[in-house]
Amino acid sequence: MPQVKILEEVCKGCGLCCDEVCPVNILVLSPDRINSSGYHPAEVTDNSKCIGCGYCFKICPEPAIEIYK
Amino acid sequence: MKQLFGRPAGLTDISQRYCPGCGHGIVHRIIGELLVKLNIRERTIGIAPVGCSVFADEYFNCDMIQPPHGRGPAVSTGIKRSRPDCIVFSYQGDGDLAAIGTAEIVHAAARNENITIIFINNAIFGMTGGQLAPTTLPGMKSTTSVQGRDIKKQGYPIKVCELLSGLDGPYYLARTAVDTPKNIINTEKALKTAFTYQIEEKGFSLVEILSMCPTNWGMTPVQSKKWIENTMVKYYPLGEYRNRAKEEK
Numbered sequence: 001m002p003q004v005k006i007l008e009e010v011c012k013g014c015g016l017c018c019d020e021v022c023p024v025n026i027l028v029l030s031p032d033r034i035n036s037s038g039y040h041p042a043e044v045t046d047n048s049k050c051i052g053c054g055y056c057f058k059i060c061p062e063p064a065i066e067i068y069k
Numbered sequence: 070m071k072q073l074f075g076r077p078a079g080l081t082d083i084s085q086r087y088c089p090g091c092g093h094g095i096v097h098r099i100i101g102e103l104l105v106k107l108n109i110r111e112r113t114i115g116i117a118p119v120g121c122s123v124f125a126d127e128y129f130n131c132d133m134i135q136p137p138h139g140r141g142p143a144v145s146t147g148i149k150r151s152r153p154d155c156i157v158f159s160y161q162g163d164g165d166l167a168a169i170g171t172a173e174i175v176h177a178a179a180r181n182e183n184i185t186i187i188f189i190n191n192a193i194f195g196m197t198g199g200q201l202a203p204t205t206l207p208g209m210k211s212t213t214s215v216q217g218r219d220i221k222k223q224g225y226p227i228k229v230c231e232l233l234s235g236l237d238g239p240y241y242l243a244r245t246a247v248d249t250p251k252n253i254i255n256t257e258k259a260l261k262t263a264f265t266y267q268i269e270e271k272g273f274s275l276v277e278i279l280s281m282c283p284t285n286w287g288m289t290p291v292q293s294k295k296w297i298e299n300t301m302v303k304y305y306p307l308g309e310y311r312n313r314a315k316e317e318k
């Protein structure tokens with residue numbers, strides 16, 4: 001199963017990966033977590049659904065996402 | 070575990086000083102990957118523009134130089150002609166390329182210089198605070214067109230791919246966008262094609278990329294990508310405007 005890793009400190013909370021990008025819709029901006037730059041980082045709701053397509057990584061400008069298998 | 074996707078070795082570890090959701094970072098990642106995939110990192114010289122990417126010399130993990138505003142194509146020409154063994158790319162915004170640098174880009178294209186231009190069209194002068202650019206859409210608001218671009222006063226936008234495709238010189242011209250995964254994958258393909266033609270010594274290649282500037286568009290990043298999809302692409306159609314390799318077949 002692919003593993004999605006969000007680099008919380010690198011994420012700028014832009015939300016690009018959270019909107020109509022993930023085919024299984026498992027990315028959201030964290031409602032409560034805040035990184036040291038003051039951004040709400042993206043988080044994974046249910047990693048077991050990830051298909052490893054890399055779309056979230058591709059649209060991330062930082063990139064603050066890593067995918068492992 | 071094997072990494073399927075992650076920061077490419079063609080980028081340095083420096084955190085890029087772009088606004089959240091800015092399209093520049095997506096294009097940087099693609100270039101960073103291609104430097105490694107095409108095995109050209111050690112012999113590439115990149116040209117950083119004046120604009121929000123003025124610090125691109127710190128972001129790409131290859132040799133970089135930062136010339137005066139708009140002069141990327143001229144400086145690229147000099148580097149490429151004196152070091153033809155090097156791969157040379159000029160990264161430019163729309164203010165840089167289509168306003169102050171119009172003469173340089175037109176003549177480099179006409180000469181079919183064997184260089185690659187990566188042209189970020191965000192329809193605005195980003196770095197200086199959202200002034201009207203040659204690419205600003207009719208009716209689009211900017212800090213110097215507060216009622217929206219009035220074509221009677223400010224004229225029509227410059228469509229760079231269409232303009233350059235009127236010349237015999239260029240070998241490859243394409244327009245892509247970074248608003249959706251599909252368009253990002255097409256951008257990856259177009260940039261790979263552009264660098265490959267330079268490696269094969271075919272001549273001038275330019276990829277124009279429609280890119281989000283949420284800050285100066287006054288939108289969220291998500292609204293910005295939708296604005297590209299629903300509005301910008303209609304004015305700036307995506308696709309190949311010149312591909313001499315296909316014409317030669």
Ligand SMILES: Cc1ncc(C[n+]2csc(CCOP(=O)(O)OP(=O)(O)O)c2C)c(N)n1
Binds near residue numbers: 121161165193202
């Ligand atoms: C000779 C000169 N004229 C004007 C400027 C001011 N200036 C800095 S960046 C810029 C335009 C940037 O817009 P663009 O190329 O579209 O890049 P973006 O920031 O949108 O990526 C201008 C006019 C300058 N630095 N040097």
Ligand code: SF4
Binds near residue numbers: 002027049055067
């Ligand atoms: S790799 Fe694909 S499926 Fe997995 S989180 Fe990213 S977008 Fe979703």
Ligand code: SF4
Binds near residue numbers: 014017018042090
């Ligand atoms: S696209 Fe990248 S920076 Fe933006 S929210 Fe997702 S992980 Fe964070």
Ligand code: SF4
Binds near residue numbers: 091093196282284285
């Ligand atoms: S001003 Fe626009 S182009 Fe410049 S970094 Fe911010 S979003 Fe990107």
Ligand SMILES: [Mg+2]
Binds near residue numbers: 191
């Ligand atoms: Mg611009």
